[in-house]
Amino acid sequence: MSKDVESVAKRYAAALFEVVRDNGSLDLTEKELRNVQAVIEDNDKLLTILNHPKISVTEKKSLLTKVFGTEISQPVQSTILLMVDRKREAMISNMVDQYILLANEERGVADATVYSVRILSDEEQQAISKTFAERVNVKELRVENVIDQDLIGGIKVKIGNRIFDGSVSGKLNRIQRQLVSE
Incomplete structure (x- = not known):
């Protein structure tokens, strides 16, 4: 836009x-x-x-x-x-x-898209919401779970224009970039 x-x-x-x-x-x-x-x-x-x-x-x-x-x-x-x-x-x-x-x-809420290899349980979504709400200084996160088999494992969280990548594929990509830059 x-x-x-x-x-x-x-x-x-x-x-x-x-x-x-x-x-x-x-x-x-x-x-x-x-x-x-x-x-x-x-x-x-x-x-x-x-x-x-x-x-x-x-x-x-x-x-x-x-x-x-x-x-x-x-x-x-x-x-x-x-x-x-x-x-x-x-x-x-x-x-x-x-x-x-x-x-x-106004409400102190943010929308988050959580990418995972499987559907997350309500408890897992609440834990993610609580953890990442503190990180981005909001009261609550509304979590939308999206299945992404390319992640291999772990999760990737997108909140606004910020991405927190804790996925296995993300870690492998970071390791690859480190090895190439050395």
Whole structure:
């Protein structure tokens, strides 16, 4: 994502965040936005219509209102329709990502992707959450477990743009780089 797209998406996300924080609906708004993002990203026809320059703003807004109807709250709907008014519909998904970052920061939560060779138990996920939450100074980590057979063993944890690689394949790669550099 370019810096311009990121900064524009961040402004819309920040405005929405301020509105919903004041009325205490951060979690509900995040859930609604994740649904909006999923619908837009999973539906190629909708994405094509939203990005088509010959389809009028009125038609795009009408379509989005029909698609999401009463599924989303007024602040979310207003933000999305405002983005369409200003020809920023291609940035809706980026705005959702920026909103989630703001909401997570407010709650002291971070999202983590944990790569492992097998599905981790709830206890293992909680232990990883606790350990890495302390390392990145947040109250809690929401862990998503992804299976990656290439790791051979161990885990790799991705939190934002930080990666903690404790996998066997990662260790072997580090050893290989050391041997080559000597």
